[in-house]
Amino acid sequence: MEKSSTYNYNVEPFTEDICGNLAWGNLGNLILRCASLHAGEHGFGYPQMIKLHHAWVLSRLVIEMESLPKTGEDFGIETWVDRLYRQFTDRHFSITRPDGTPYGHATSIWALIDTETRQPADLEQLPNGGFANVLIPERPSPITPMGRIRMKNAELVLTHKAAYSDLDINGHVNSIRYIELLLDYFSAELLREHPVHRIEMAYCLESYCGDTLEVYHDIDSKNANRHLFEIKCGEKVIVKGSVQL
């Protein structure tokens, strides 16, 4: 079995943003789907792990796109894992045209949590020899890892009460919904003229139906195109992230 897998998609109608590009939210969801499908093919998917009382938890997600596929265009998402370290594993993605050239890339960090004790599992003790035979150590992340989110003048810009349609199968607010909440800070006109280039997300805590999520915003003091965000529920930080135009 190949160590990396490529999943092929097409930008179908009603999956685009206002510019006719695949919407970032839909791209983010496809990236998570490919992670899950690839893990499943190798015996470590959600259904397999939940039987062992474990669940994958997304800790970091960075997506960087030079451009996005448009309505009707075919694209592929290749995913692979390059390393394990302590309780974490790094999974990378390339989003490619049919000729193999990249639209962009993504990188993510995951932990495997014991659903009873909430403790992270030892990733070298997985069934069937674990990840050892899947790793591609010679293919590290194609993009730089997440930078620091240092907010100096955080301003509350949006409040959202987490509701039914935000939830995924775990009953938590879906990881990608947080990306959409950050994008909702921007006007449609601004994003039409200044497309999003890179999104960084650090997932700190889960939030639940009924939680009041407050989105705080600042500009990176070293890069005026890098918008910094924190999503809080009361005093708890749920997500930190950035959107670079």
Next chain:
Amino acid sequence: MEKSSTYNYNVEPFTEDICGNLAWGNLGNLILRCASLHAGEHGFGYPQMIKLHHAWVLSRLVIEMESLPKTGEDFGIETWVDRLYRQFTDRHFSITRPDGTPYGHATSIWALIDTETRQPADLEQLPNGGFANVLIPERPSPITPMGRIRMKNAELVLTHKAAYSDLDINGHVNSIRYIELLLDYFSAELLREHPVHRIEMAYCLESYCGDTLEVYHDIDSKNANRHLFEIKCGEKVIVKGSVQL
């Protein structure tokens, strides 16, 4: 060419609701995609019509499901058109298991609008003889059409500022986002115990990025399981709908 088309899908990870069923929002989007793909195959899709300065506008959408496909399950969406009348056309859908038995059905009403004059087009004057050779008059809607939405004691239950991630390629709030707003009235616990059976939507006016959408709720005086909704922007009614548990 067959007059009806069936599109095959699988409930991939991260497309489910809290119960592991295909989420209603994702089902709704797939239904619209299939409408668009089928229209495209017959020469009347979005890209073909926009060249002729026309665009399809969804007027009504009713979805009724006995149950929903679950994580990993395959399902098909068959769609066909049974009639034209005045400026409208009726398009129907069956959501089926691989053995052909239905999970449920949907029905929709569409108008074709001249994008310059905003007037509805004569559907019998479409290029290539129009819809005439696509109609299946002997296959009317498999479900009852939309009932009345008569609200007596409308109560404001939710306010949402339309934002970037709500928009589709036309720059309007996406039709399915309104369904999600109605579902967001309910708690996750309630929908876990009382699954949604039927959703009815009447699309009256478009809304745009920055609009403040107010969701009003009432209970059908003749059916305590039928929740009635109106989404307004100021005094304008954007959507009327119902959710039956």
